[in-house]
Amino acid sequence: MAVDEAIMTMVGRKESPPTLRIYGWDPPALSLGYFQRAAEVDLSACRSRGVDVVRRPTGGRAILHDQEVTYSLSLPEDLPWLPRGVTEAYRLIAGGVVRGLKILGVPVEMAPAGRRGAGKTAACFDAPCSYEIVARGRKLVGSAQTRRRRAVLQHGSIPLKLQTEELFALLHFADPGERSRGERLFAAKAISLDELMDSPGFDDVWPAIVQGLGEELGVAFEQGFLTPAEEELAGELVRGKYANDKWNLEGPRRRKKE
DSSP states (O other): OOOOOOOOOOOTTTOOOOOOEEESSSSSSSETTOOOOOGGOOOOHHTTTTTTTEOOSOSOOEEEESSSSEEEEEEETTTTTOOHHHHHHHHHHHHHHHHHHTTTTTOOOOOOOOOOOOOSSSTTTTOTTTEEETTEEEEEEEEEEEEEEEEEEEEEESHHHHHHHHHTTOOSSHHHHHHHHHHHHHHHBBOOGEEEEEEOOOHHHHHHHHHHHHHHHTTTOOOOOOOOOHHHHHHHIIIIIOOOOOIIOOOGGGGGGO
């Protein structure tokens, strides 16, 4: 999360080019949406299972990051071809991910405009909103966007395999029955790539996502590395924010203005 925010900041300053970052997670971690209440997470269960908790700079609900492909796209707000509205920019970027998944032969589409998620649990993926990516009527990709410091950051999680039981073991519920109902609801509304293609692996998926986004956005991505300035800022963000319980557990609404 610190690296993604650092890249977004440098892109907004025009000190870094528009950047697509693709990565996985080892060890697994649980991320909270920007405004999500940490009370929805069972922190003792996370500690006992060795799962770190981090708050994303983007919105949404809890995601267990383990067997997945994560994308992070940072763009300057003033790009001529980037829609000014959040929803239309989200649609454009989602279109690139759809294109990439179709390269792999995955039967995906975008949820129609005007659709509002009606999720009933603290977990992401249990209800698609407008332009989210679905397959067989179930949500496949969890994405969220933020705009700050003259830049746009869009995150997306593409699960290779759903880990419903593991995720719900890390969330708070009033009783075991409520947890079981939540798991069943989640499983009925979410889907992962292993249900749509044979033995998907990280290295099978990410090149297609890069290709699809490049084609949809009309750009050619070149491999790069973090700049010294990005590395320095990411380190500062780890120390002052993302390794700090005040941010991860209390979130932005309780923080003092900097």
